Amino acid sequence: MKKIVGVFLILSTTTAFMLPQKKAAVSQPTLKAAIERGKTVYLQRCMACHQMDGGGVPRLNPPLDGASKVKGADKVYLIRTVIKGMTERVEIDGEYYDNNMSANADLTDVQIADVLTYIRNSWSNKASVVSAAEVKAARAKIK
Amino acid sequence: MKKRVLLSLMLIGATISFVAANDSTIATVKKEVADPVNAGLKIPGGFSASVVADNLGRARHIVATQQGGLYVKLERLKEGKGIVYLKDADGDGKMEISKTFANYYGTGIAIKNGYLYASSDQDVYRYKLDDKGEVIDAETPQRIVKGLWDKRQHASKSIALDDAGHIYVNIGAPSNSCQEVDRTKGSKGMYPCPILDSAGGIWQFKVDQTDQGYHNGIRYATGLRNVVGLDWNQQQNKLYVTMHGRDMLYTLYPEMFDTTVSAELPSETFYAINKGDDAGWPYVYYDHFQQKKIQSPEYGGDGKKAGGEKAIDPLVAFPGHMAPNALLFYTGNQFPEKYKQGAFIAFHGSWNRSPLPQEGYYVVFVPFKDGKPNGKWEVFADGFSGTGVVKNPRDAQHRPCGLTQGPDGSLYVSDDVKGTIYKISYSSK
Numbered sequence: 049m050k051k052i053v054g055v056f057l058i059l060s061t062t063t064a065f066m067l068p069q070k071k072a073a074v075s076q077p078t079l080k081a082a083i084e085r086g087k088t089v090y091l092q093r094c095m096a097c098h099q100m101d102g103g104g105v106p107r108l109n110p111p112l113d114g115a116s117k118v119k120g121a122d123k124v125y126l127i128r129t130v131i132k133g134m135t136e137r138v139e140i141d142g143e144y145y146d147n148n149m150s151a152n153a154d155l156t157d158v159q160i161a162d163v164l165t166y167i168r169n170s171w172s173n174k175a176s177v178v179s180a181a182e183v184k185a186a187r188a189k190i191k
Numbered sequence: 192m193k194k195r196v197l198l199s200l201m202l203i204g205a206t207i208s209f210v211a212a213n214d215s216t217i218a219t220v221k222k223e224v225a226d227p228v229n230a231g232l233k234i235p236g237g238f239s240a241s242v243v244a245d246n247l248g249r250a251r252h253i254v255a256t257q258q259g260g261l262y263v264k265l266e267r268l269k270e271g272k273g274i275v276y277l278k279d280a281d282g283d284g285k286m287e288i289s290k291t292f293a294n295y296y297g298t299g300i301a302i303k304n305g306y307l308y309a310s311s312d313q314d315v316y317r318y319k320l321d322d323k324g325e326v327i328d329a330e331t332p333q334r335i336v337k338g339l340w341d342k343r344q345h346a347s348k349s350i351a352l353d354d355a356g357h358i359y360v361n362i363g364a365p366s367n368s369c370q371e372v373d374r375t376k377g378s379k380g381m382y383p384c385p386i387l388d389s390a391g392g393i394w395q396f397k398v399d400q401t402d403q404g405y406h407n408g409i410r411y412a413t414g415l416r417n418v419v420g421l422d423w424n425q426q427q428n429k430l431y432v433t434m435h436g437r438d439m440l441y442t443l444y445p446e447m448f449d450t451t452v453s454a455e456l457p458s459e460t461f462y463a464i465n466k467g468d469d470a471g472w473p474y475v476y477y478d479h480f481q482q483k484k485i486q487s488p489e490y491g492g493d494g495k496k497a498g499g500e501k502a503i504d505p506l507v508a509f510p511g512h513m514a515p516n517a518l519l520f521y522t523g524n525q526f527p528e529k530y531k532q533g534a535f536i537a538f539h540g541s542w543n544r545s546p547l548p549q550e551g552y553y554v555v556f557v558p559f560k561d562g563k564p565n566g567k568w569e570v571f572a573d574g575f576s577g578t579g580v581v582k583n584p585r586d587a588q589h590r591p592c593g594l595t596q597g598p599d600g601s602l603y604v605s606d607d608v609k610g611t612i613y614k615i616s617y618s619s620k
Contacts, residue, residue: 091546092442092445093376093442095545095546096438096439096441096442096543096545097542099542099545099582099583099585100545100546100582100583101582101583103583103585104585105542105583105584105585106584106585106608107266108542109542111585133372133373133374133375135343135373137343146343146344146345146346147343147344147374148343148344148365148366148367148373148374149374150372150373150374150375150376150442151372151375151378152375152376154376154377
């Protein structure tokens with residue numbers, strides 16, 4: 049039994065080790081640092097509404113934990129949401145939310161990249177990093 | 192041949208209905224059994240609580256009929272319907288769904304002089320009741336008010352009625368503090384706040400006119416960010432309201448407020464309203480520590496500067512963000528003397544206190560004498576959340592939202608998470 053667990057551990061650590069190497073060009077320490085910085089931004093700017101655990105508030109503010117768009121590939125949507133805020137009545141994963149989301153145009157490209165990297169890699173979320181260059185490019189297109 | 196079949200069918204039918212009738216006679220002798228755990232609620236000694244209905248959907252405000260029925264307004268349609276009518280047909284102390292109707296969702300519901308009034312987030316309707324307290328024509332209500340602002344935020348329309356043929360409708364401000372860009376750091380407060388022309392107050396309409404709108408309503412009171420609880424006090428012949436105070440002092444002004452102050456402030460406020468009153472939103476908020484109205488930071492405030500000289504003061508100021516969603520003056524004879532004419536307030540529970548634990552999720556009692564609070568407020572019924580500390584509002588299993596008094600003087604509380612209706616009664620034995 050012990051042996052099996054041991055083999056399994058070795059296997060899973062190997063795969064865990066291999067995955068980030070294959071997927072992203074960003075090294076683990078860089079990702080960790082971005083998440084740490086992103087968390088600081090999150091606590092100041094987002095936590096009030098989306099809550100510490102990313103669970104949101106029923107009917108008011110959507111959860112970020114597990115949200116399909118937060119984990120999704122459309123980074124421009126996420127960047128735009130942070131910069132412009134959100135005030136339209138839209139369906140998010142089958143629910144509607146009544147609150148308005150703040151605009152955060154005053155945050156730097158790095159801060160926006162960090163906070164998005166944080167929400168994409170916290171709680172149960174696991175998704176690719178958002179880079180400052182991506183924010184810069186998207187911001188130029190957002191009026 | 193055909194005749195014989197018909198006859199035997201009729202016979203079978205009669206037998207079935209006979210059995211059914213028999214069944215319900217048996218049912219009427221069912222006794223109301225006391226709930227040994229008081230539905231999980233913590234209530235004062237001598238009181239008992241039970242769940243009378245469950246899983247109704249997002250049950251917002253409720254109103255009891257004189258005959259013991261209960262109308263429940265839903266915030267989201269359930270099977271296409273927005274109002275549930277409950278009654279305890281078999282006398283077992285549980286209420287069954289007797290009827291569902293109305294094709295609109297919303298919060299407000301009230302009964303006055305033989306009519307049921309209910310609101311969507313834009314309109315107010317009324318239905319004539321028969322002598323059993325039941326809606327006569329559920330399909331074609333009279334729309335008495337239409338076209339009120341519905342801009343998502345604070346869109347629910349709570350209602351109350353006076354004895355002079357008026358209905359009072361809350362129109363919540365679709366904004367936190369009337370900033371140019373809502374809830375956004377660095378965005379200035381608009382002056383004068385243009386929202387106040389159409390929202391952020393209580394509007395008065397006639398009960399019996401069709402399709403009234405802003406043009407023939409009266410802005411009865413202003414400077415009220417979002418009132419969800421309101422009640423007409425018969426004894427004082429006056430409107431009383433509970434307001435949801437602004438959010439996000441820390442998020443918007445981290446240089447002035449820390450997370451602890453931002454969790455406690457501003458106060459949730461309880462006002463007596465006279466025609467023409469201004470409660471000061473968005474220019475001021477109330478601070479129960481300094482016991483004064485403080486100028487909002489969006490309007491040059493610094494957390495200390497007083498303001499709102501012309502604005503009214505609250506009767507009671509509660510800790511921040513607890514969300515007072517229903518107000519009810521107790522006029523029954525069942526509860527002990529101290530509760531008479533006092534106010535019950537259902538707090539929906541906060542979300543804007545994190546990283547601190549959330550607060551509220553209970554029903555509070557405020558003793559009253561001659562229309563004024565007469566002693567400190569106290570938690571009357573607690574335990575709705577079903578968990579010790581609520582970190583995230585989503586952890587709460589139930590959240591109090593509506594209150595009504597039954598004909599026997601019992602208090603009903605609705606919950607809009609699971610759609611549970613609680614009944615709280617007192618027995619001196």
